[in-house]
Amino acid sequence: MLKVDESLLNTSKGMVGEALESAILSLTPSGGFHHDIFGALLPIETILVSKTRAQNLLFSVAKKYWGNIDLFLHSTLHETAIDLESANDRLAAFFSTQAGKKAVWDYITIHNRLEFDNLIALVFGKEIKLSKSRxxxxxxxxxxxxxxxxxxxxxxxxxxxxxWDILFIKKIYSLFMQTPLDNIHNANELIKHFKSLLEIHLTLNQSVIITNHLIAFIDQENIRSYHLKELHLYNLISHFNGGKRHFRKVDSLIEEIVASWGKGKWALSEKEYTLLSYIRAITASEHNDASSVIEYGSYLITNDRLINHAIELFLEYSDVLPHLKPEPDTLVKRYDKNYLEQIFYVLIDALVQNSKYHEVVELLKQHEIASCASLYAYFNREHSDQNAIFKIEATVQRDIAYIVDNSPQHVVQSIEIWLQNYPDEQSRYFEIALMTSKHLCNILKSLFVTQHYELFEKLIEVYKKYLVIDAHFSDLRDFVSAHVNS
Known part of the structure; x- marks a missing residue:
């Protein structure tokens, strides 16, 4: 370990809180230095080392703790395909060569971290998975x-x-407070790790506040750069996922980002505008701002922007977009588990609120994922296909069977269980039924106004048999009555 690590461990006796604060402050003759963001700072020269020193420390620590298959490691690896008889010889050979040292260095400089299973993969060429808590x-x-x-x-x-975790938080904090941003490689990943560690040891609210203050400080102390823009975007995401208090600040943060990064050398890309539009659409939905949902939702589905940038967004902002596999064949589901299904769900709801029923029907005709494959097929069927309308009920029955039994083999029994349990708010089916009911009622309103009566009648029959939520059905009935009498 570094000299500063050993010194702080001994001085604080491995304690955190005031003990660690005092130990850090004692590192400098003047009594140390401190900032309100997260307390005492470690002097930058104590936490940075040369490449040679880093290589030697890294390799020696890995060899000391992982260089021998003892009884514990033997039991850990027993169920793998690794030849345990020769394991120690291979480990010793690996740690005794420059090639081994280079392999460890190359791995950690790419991934920024090294764990035991990574080392085993380097030495034996076999992937093993250990519990993260071990x-x-x-x-x-x-x-x-x-x-x-x-x-x-x-x-x-x-x-x-x-x-060691808290000390790492302190080190990252000290690094960002004393180092130009452009000097820190993978700064965005490091700030993410900073916040993830804060979340482990503090509350979510505290982690968002501290990270926000740190990024604000970095913003003041550094010139404009791509890395600074990344931190602004991450701060936005932190607030988006940070609970109600921080969620309320999302709109103002987006306005600041667009004002700061809308033009110039580091101007927002279409991918980044797509991210902002997704966040804006979801935020507007939470605020019942239907016009904004329509604006940003329409932007996202036009030219398949959200689909086209999905992979990049997953890789860079995986904690923003819900990314369970889409289920276009399914009508009964949680629409907030996949980013695209979620956008169509909130967009259709907003269109109905703004009485844009024809636009809803156009979405159903053009996009399978706006409802489900059987509804899409009905709109795009050949006129000779008389079975298209009946496939809708079969879809719902199959969906329920998979939800209840994870199989289409026991449809009747699954439907009975579903009908008995889905109205119960404590049931695991309730949220699925609630979202599906709301979505179907929006579709039914649109079908009725646009005079798709055949489909309306079949769909409402299916709805009443399997998915009725009383409040939604009452609202639908009032809507139809008002429209008939208008």
Whole structure:
């Protein structure tokens, strides 16, 4: 470990809180320095090392804790296909060569972290998965980030692991407070790790506040750059996922981002505008701002923007878009588990609120995922296909069977269980039924106004048999009555 790690461990006796704060402040002759964002800062020169020093420390720590298959490691690896008889010989050979040292270095400089299963993959060429809560040989993880021509290395040991976690938070905080942003490689990943560690040891609310203050400080101290824009976007995401209090600030944060990054060298890309539009659409839906949902939802589905940028957005912002596999064949489901189904769900709801019923029907005709395959097929059927309308009920029955029994083999029994349980708010089926009911009622309103009576009658028959939510059905009945009498 680094000298500063050993010093802080001994001085604080492995304790966090005031003990660690005092230990950090004692590192400098003047009594240390402190900032309101997250307390005491470690002097930057104590946490950065040269490349050679980083390589030697990294390799020696990995070898010390993971370089020998002891009884514990033997039991850990027993169920793998690794030849345990020769395992120690292979580990010893790996750690004794420059090729082994290079392999470890190359891996951690790409991934910024090294765990035991990563090392095993390097040595034996076999993937193994260990519980994230398990520590092997007393060492949990090694972290490495490049900072200019130096390196930021941190070790997390199993003993007093909370101390090592909090110390890592302190180090990251100290690094960002004292280092130009452009010098920190993978700064966005490092700030994400900072917040994820805060969430483990503090509340979600505290983690959002501290991260927000740190990014605000970084913003003040650094010139405009792509990395700074990334941090602004991450701060937005942090608020978006940070609970009601922080969710309310999302709109103003987006306005600031567009004002700051709408033009110029680091101007927002279409991918980033797609991200902002998705967040705006969902936020507007939460605020019952139907006009804004229509504006941003329409932007997202026009030219398949959301689909086209989905993979990039998943890779870079996986904590924003719900990304369970879409189910276009399914009508009865949670529409908020897939980003595209979610957007069509809120967009159709907003269109109905604004009496744009013909536009809803056009969406149903053009996009299978706006409802389900059987409804889409009905709108796009050949006139000779008399069975299209009956496939809708079969779809609902199959959906229910899969939800209840994960199989289409026991449809009748599954439907009985569904009907008995879905109205109960404590049931695992209730949220599915609630979302499906709301979506179907919006579709039914649109079908009625646009005079698609045959489909309306069949769909309302299916709805009343399997999916009625009293409040939704009452509203639908009043809507139809008002429309007839108007």
């Amino acid at each position: 520590s092997v040989g007393g060492l949990r993880k090694l972290y490495l980030y490049q900072v200019g021509n130096k390196y930021f290395l941190h070790t997390v040991l199993n003993d007093t692991y909370k101390f």
